[in-house]
Amino acid sequence: MKIDKYKRMNNGIYRVYLENGLIIDLYEDVILKENLLINSAIDENDIKRIKLINDSYDCYYKAIEFLKVSLKTEKEVREKLKKLGFRVEDIDITVERLKKQGYIDDLKYANAFLNTKLLTTSYGPFKIRMELEKKGVVSNIIDDVLKKYDENEQKNKITKIVEKQVKANRNKGNNYLKKKIKIDLCNQGFFPNVVNQVLDNTNFGDDSIIREKEYQKIKARLSRKYSGMELEYKIRERLMQKGL
Helix, strand or coil: CEEEEEEECCCCEEEEEECCCCEEEEEHHHHHHCCCCCCCECCHHHHHHHHHHHHHHHHHHHHHHHHHHCCCCHHHHHHHHHHCCCCHHHHHHHHHHHHHHCCCCHHHHHHHHHHHHHHHCCCCHHHHHHHHHHCCCCHHHHHHHHHHCCHHHHHHHHHHHHHHHHHHCCCCCHHHHHHHHHHHHHHCCCCHHHHHHHHHCCCCCCHHHHHHHHHHHHHHHHCCCCCHHHHHHHHHHHHHHCCC
């Protein structure tokens, strides 16, 4: 059967009309590669082979579209293409091609990921490691990238977080606040020994002064409803909740 005509579609795709009424969509690259000119004769076996070649190109171009949005790891690209239904062989070829072209680079991705998290989050090194592992970045790349997030960098980050928390919680007792901050920081992926070093060198204020101020504030508020021993009990209860 012969090719009757072409109709240009979007994204480098042409609709190919065959003389028997069959219509197939092919990438321009495939048409050029296979020398599919008008009046070219192709049989059913040619069509099957050409469709497989076109699927491989489709896999590549779909990956490019995916990567235009933002950097992705090799694992993320593979998972996306698998969800789209591409064959393993085409995914392998596409990934290797993209790696050679520099579109997929897990080291580059990991460095960009670290820089973004340092600027925009309170993530510690352990949490960053866990996030990168989920995205399929191998351990030796993560180890290399996290060298930038050394102990001094961690301390600077922790110090800023602690100072902010202290200012926002001046009505809390020292031990209570230290414990809360430590739990929060460890949950964010900082190591306890580094957190303790910063906390031990932080001025949390005088508990007795904080307690007196909070006592008077709570008393003024609760005395409208309670009195006597019941008032004192309620005040102590509120103070205990604040670690005072």
